[in-house]
Structures are given as C-alpha cells and as structure tokens.
Amino acid sequence: MTTLWPVAMITFKEGIRNKSVIGIFLFSLFLLCTNFFMAGMALIDIGKIAVDIALSTVSLAGLLLVLFVGINLMSKDLDKRTIYMVLSRPISRSQYIVGRFMGMVLIIVFALLIVSILAVLSIILIKAGHGNENIRFSWSVVILALFFIMLSNILLSALSFLFSSFVSTSFITLLLTVISYIIGQSMQDIRSLIATSQTSGIEISQVSTKIVQVAFYLFPNLSLFDIKLQAAHGNPVPSSYLFWTTFYGVVYICLVITASALLFRKKEFP
Amino acid sequence: MRRVLLTILLIALASLQIIAVRKATFERKALPEGDATAYLIPSKLAKVTMLEFDGIAADFLFAKALVFIGSTKERTEIPRVKPWEWKWFNELSNTITDLDPYFVDPYYFANAYLTWEGGMVQEANDLLKKGSRYREWDPYLPFFVGFNYFYFDRDNGKASEWLMTAARRPGANTLYANLAARLAYEGKRTENAIVFLEELLSRTDDEELQQRYKVRLEALQGIYALENAAITYKQKFHKKPRSVDDLIRTGLIKEIPQDPYGGTFYMDARGIIKSTSNLMLSPQKKD
Numbered sequence: 024m025t026t027l028w029p030v031a032m033i034t035f036k037e038g039i040r041n042k043s044v045i046g047i048f049l050f051s052l053f054l055l056c057t058n059f060f061m062a063g064m065a066l067i068d069i070g071k072i073a074v075d076i077a078l079s080t081v082s083l084a085g086l087l088l089v090l091f092v093g094i095n096l097m098s099k100d101l102d103k104r105t106i107y108m109v110l111s112r113p114i115s116r117s118q119y120i121v122g123r124f125m126g127m128v129l130i131i132v133f134a135l136l137i138v139s140i141l142a143v144l145s146i147i148l149i150k151a152g153h154g155n156e157n158i159r160f161s162w163s164v165v166i167l168a169l170f171f172i173m174l175s176n177i178l179l180s181a182l183s184f185l186f187s188s189f190v191s192t193s194f195i196t197l198l199l200t201v202i203s204y205i206i207g208q209s210m211q212d213i214r215s216l217i218a219t220s221q222t223s224g225i226e227i228s229q230v231s232t233k234i235v236q237v238a239f240y241l242f243p244n245l246s247l248f249d250i251k252l253q254a255a256h257g258n259p260v261p262s263s264y265l266f267w268t269t270f271y272g273v274v275y276i277c278l279v280i281t282a283s284a285l286l287f288r289k290k291e292f293p
Numbered sequence: 294m295r296r297v298l299l300t301i302l303l304i305a306l307a308s309l310q311i312i313a314v315r316k317a318t319f320e321r322k323a324l325p326e327g328d329a330t331a332y333l334i335p336s337k338l339a340k341v342t343m344l345e346f347d348g349i350a351a352d353f354l355f356a357k358a359l360v361f362i363g364s365t366k367e368r369t370e371i372p373r374v375k376p377w378e379w380k381w382f383n384e385l386s387n388t389i390t391d392l393d394p395y396f397v398d399p400y401y402f403a404n405a406y407l408t409w410e411g412g413m414v415q416e417a418n419d420l421l422k423k424g425s426r427y428r429e430w431d432p433y434l435p436f437f438v439g440f441n442y443f444y445f446d447r448d449n450g451k452a453s454e455w456l457m458t459a460a461r462r463p464g465a466n467t468l469y470a471n472l473a474a475r476l477a478y479e480g481k482r483t484e485n486a487i488v489f490l491e492e493l494l495s496r497t498d499d500e501e502l503q504q505r506y507k508v509r510l511e512a513l514q515g516i517y518a519l520e521n522a523a524i525t526y527k528q529k530f531h532k533k534p535r536s537v538d539d540l541i542r543t544g545l546i547k548e549i550p551q552d553p554y555g556g557t558f559y560m561d562a563r564g565i566i567k568s569t570s571n572l573m574l575s576p577q578k579k580d
Contacts, residue, residue, distance in 0.1 A: 064356055066498060068397045075348040082345060208344035216337065249345040256395040 026114050027122040034096060034126020035133075043091045044134060047084050051138045054080040055145045062149045070160045073149040074255040077142035078168050082251070084138045085131060085176035086204070090197060093127050093180045098193030106292060117284035120184065124280055127180050132173060139169045161257040167265065168254040174272040175248035179204055181279040182243065188283040188290060206238060207245030214239060243275050333384050336391035343392065351393035358385050358399065362406060379411035386420055394427040397434075404437050405502050414445040425458070432465035433496060439473070440489050449476045466492060483517045508553045512572055515550030519558055519566045522546045533564045 058076040100106040183200040343350040386403035407417040425434040439455035456473035522545040556570025
C-alpha cells in the first residue's frame with residue numbers, strides 16, 4: 024500500500040491538471056443549464072425530465088473523463104518513454120498498474136462528485152421553481168443512480184487499463200473501450216430482443232445467438248448500472264438489486280485489473 | 294503594413310462569410326428534401342441505439358412532438374394536419390413511450406390531439422392503455438380511456454369498465470365510481486358528458502385545451518338546459534314540445550342559450566336538441 028499510494032497521488036494530480044477536465048466540466052455545466060429549458064417544456068412530468076437530464080449529464084461527463092483523461096494517463100508514460108524512469112524505481116509492474124488505477128478512481132470520484140452536486144442543485148432549483156405535486160421522483164434512488172454511474176465509469180476505466188496493457192497505441196485502446204461501452208450498454212436490450220424474436224417475427228441465426236451469449240459473459244453488462252429511469256419516476260429499487268449489482272461491479276473491476284497487471288508484466292516496451 | 298493588410302483581409306473575409314452563409318441557406322430551402330415527419334426510428338432500434346440515454350432521448354423526441362404540433366398552429370389550410378401526419382404523430386408518441394413507458398406527458402399530449410383533432414380514438418386508447426399498464430398507480434390514464442369510449446365511441450359499457458379501473462387507483466376522484474355506475478344506465482348522456490368535461494377541465498393546464506373544453510362545456514350546458522326544459526314541458530302539458538320556441542312561449546326558459554360554436558340550437562323531429570353548428574367550429578370562426 025505504501026508503494027501504491029504515491030503512484031495514485033501522482034496520477035490524481037496529473038489527471039486533475041489535464042485541460043480536458045476543465046472542458047468536460049464546462050460541457051456539463053452547459054448541459055445542466057439546458058435542463059432549465061427542457062424541464063420548463065414539460066406539461067406534467069417536470070421532475071422526470073429534470074432528473075433525466077441531470078443524471079445523463081453526470082453519466083456523459085464520466086464517459087468523457089474515462090475516454091479522454093483516463094486513456095491519456097496510461098498511454099502518456101508509454102508514448103513519452105517516462106515508463107522507464109518509473110520502473111527503474113523500486114516498484115513492480117503490477118504495483119504500477121494498480122497504483123495508476125487507484126489514481127484514476129480518485130479522479131473519477133472527485134470529478135463526478137462535483138458534477139453530481141451541480142446536477143442535484145439543478146434538480147433542487149427546478150423543483151423549487153415549479154413546486155407542484157406532480158414531481159414524484161425519489162431522492163434516495165437519485166443518489167443510488169449517481170453511485171451506480173460512478174461505479175460503471177470506474178469499471179469502464181478498468182477495461183481501458185486492460186486494453187492499454189497489451190495494445191501499443193492509445194488510439195486502439197480508445198476504440199476498444201468505446202466498443203466495449205456500446206456492447207456493454209446494449210447487451211441487455213439485444214438479449215431481450217433475441218429472447219422475444221419468435222413473437223416479434225425477427226429471424227435470428229443460431230450463430231448470432233451464440234455470439235451474444237459469449238459476449239454476455241465476456242463484456243461487462245453496463246446497463247445493469249443504469250437506473251436513471253427508475254430514479255426519474257421514483258420506482259423502487261430493491262436492496263438485493265443494489266447488493267448484487269455493486270458486488271458484480273466490484274468483482275468485475277478486480278478481475279479486469281488483475282488481468283491487466285498480469286498482461287502488463289509480459290509487455291515489451293519499444 | 295503587413296499587419297494592416299491582414300486585418301483588412303480578415304474583415305473582408307468575415308463579411309463575405311456572412312453573405313455566403315445567407316445565400317447558401319437560402320438556396321438550401323429550394324432543395325427537395327425529405328419532410329421531418331417522413332421518417333421515424335422504430336422503437337426497438339431506438340431502445341438499443343440510445344444506449345443508456347433512452348430517458349433523455351424520450352425527452353427530446355417529446356420536444357419534437359411539441360414543436361410539430363406547435364408548428365401546425367400557424368398553418369392556414371384546412372385540415373391543419375394531414376392524415377399521414379397524424380399517423381406519424383401517433384407513431385412518434387408510441388416510440389417515446391416505448392423508450393420510457395412511465396413518462397406521462399406524451400400520453401396526455403397524444404390523447405388530447407389524436408382524439409379531438411386527429412380522429413384516431415382507437416390509437417389514442419391503445420396508447421393510454423399501454424401507459425395505464427405501466428403507471429399502475431395513476432388514475433387519470435384509465436379515466437381518459439373511459440372518457441374516449443363514452444364520448445367518441447359511445448360505448449358506455451367499456452367506458453364504465455375503465456372508469457371503475459380508474460376509481461380503484463389511489464388518489465382517484467370519488468366521482469369516477471359514481472360516473473361509472475351512472476354510465477351503466479342508458480340516457481343522461483348530456484349530463485354525464487358535463488361531469489366528464491368538468492373533470493377534464495380541472496386536470497389540464499394547457500390553455501388551448503382548456504379553451505376547447507370550456508367551449509364544449511358551454512354548448513353542453515346549453516343543450517342540458519333545453520333538455521331539462523323539454524322534460525318539464527312534457528310533464529306539464531303531457532305532450533312533447535315541437536320546437537324550442539314552445540319552451541320560450543310557455544316561460545320554461547327565458548331565451549335560447551347561445552351556441553358557442555356559432556350555430557343555433559333547435560329541436561329535431563324526434564325531440565332531440567341539436568345545433569346547426571353540429572358542435573363543430575366553423576372554418577371562418579377558427580381564423
């Protein structure tokens with residue numbers, strides 16, 4: 024732990040200083056401002072639209088953070104050859120990966136916490152401005168949704184670490200991460216489409232069904248972490264769901280980071 | 294010197310840019326283009342492609358529906374909205390509510406326009422029934438289904454069933470159960486319609502809809518007054534009145550109520566109160 028902490032702290036400072044962070048922050052601020060217009064447009068379900076936009080903003084900010092700050096962090100050491108300097112210190116390659124990842128987790132938690140506070144503020148303001156009885160979302164589910172957004176972004180970031188541990192350029196890492204994100208988000212819907220293919224009259228070949236089955240266990244099921252609709256309508260989320268989804272997220276993150284530590288040990292630097 | 298030249302060039306280019314963009318936009322308008330209402334992503338595809346942003350996608354599509362209806366209000370031709378546009382509007386509402394089936398606004402909005410203007414009562418009811426299935430706590434969606442069956446389809450049996458569904462939900466107006474029971478009997482159509490409309494009026498914030506309900510309510514209240522007078526006439530003189538003038542002559546009513554749709558109330562051969570406007574706004578009055 025004593026060797027991990029300095030790496031994590033350096034990574035955190037390095038990441039927060041990145042100019043993209045400010046860009047992402049301003050972008051989120053802009054989106055949250057549109058919330059006031061969009062929510063004003065609704066006739067009845069004002070709370071729903073306010074929560075939708077607020078949570079989607081946090082989600083999008085996290086995604087941009089992982090894709091443009093996280094991937095950069097890892098690749099910079101490799102591109103600029105500073106990795107030789109780091110590894111000449113008394114620190115193993117796996118410790119380096121885990122330390123870096125911990126720093127990235129700190130960045131995600133810190134940045135998303137700020138955006139979340141602003142998002143919650145926008146909901147409070149809209150709610151106060153309209154103050155009618157039709158706003159029926161629940162704060163506890165909104166907080167839970169924010170927690171899940173954070174977890175799913177940490178998971179995606181872990182995946183990007185895995186890719187960068189065996190891919191040579193950051194562009195390929197970016198592509199692979201984006202693809203994993205899209206697969207992870209649409210998996211649930213595609214699975215249910217296949218399940219109801221008979222009733223809806225779409226023909227799906229055996230091969231595609233098998234591919235989806237394999238992908239289901241290989242790629243992270245990110246849509247599990249998406250409870251924005253539940254939050255927006257105040258639909259209850261059972262504690263068993265909360266437990267198993269959090270458990271799944273933590274296990275998957277540990278799995279991916281262990282795999283990337285293993286792969287990184289074998290990696291040859293140019 | 295060079296700096297001055299460059300600055301002049303910059304200003305010249307900037308003004309040229311403004312002219313160019315205006316010209317190009319103008320030319321673009323003449324390009325044959327697909328209408329915005331001509332296409333729609335099927336909801337199954339939309340649900341998958343919107344990834345985790347299906348909630349916000351529903352919000353934006355709903356904004357699109359609002360803008361579409363708003364834009365038709367500037368049209369002068371009659372009918373304002375073409376049948377195929379109503380079809381598209383219905384499909385759009387279906388896509389929105391497939392993306393987020395709990396979102397209540399599209400149900401209200403689609404119901405208000407599909408029934409009164411679009412003449413797609415069946416489609417509006419299908420949409421409301423979907424919403425009622427998901428929003429199982431909400432008494433208003435089944436109430437609307439009940440109203441549509443009663444008012445547009447004249448199916449009191451089904452209307453009564455849906456009103457009972459509405460009455461059983463939490464927070465439902467106690468009037469629903471009452472209405473449901475009354476609908477089981479035939480007759481009293483005008484009176485029931487008035488009760489229904491008063492409830493609808495209290496439930497809407499949309500000014501245009503409020504106005505539409507108010508006009509219809511006023512017309513129905515006029516008819517109701519005449520019907521009541523006719524009943525009293527029959528009890529008093531043991532025969533049916535032949536025209537509304539009979540009612541005035543005998544002093545049962547002071548004057549014939551105004552038809553807010555611009556017509557005149559009269560009594561047909563079977564003694565039923567009607568209006569020359571057929572309770573529809575005439576095109577002249579609409580403008």
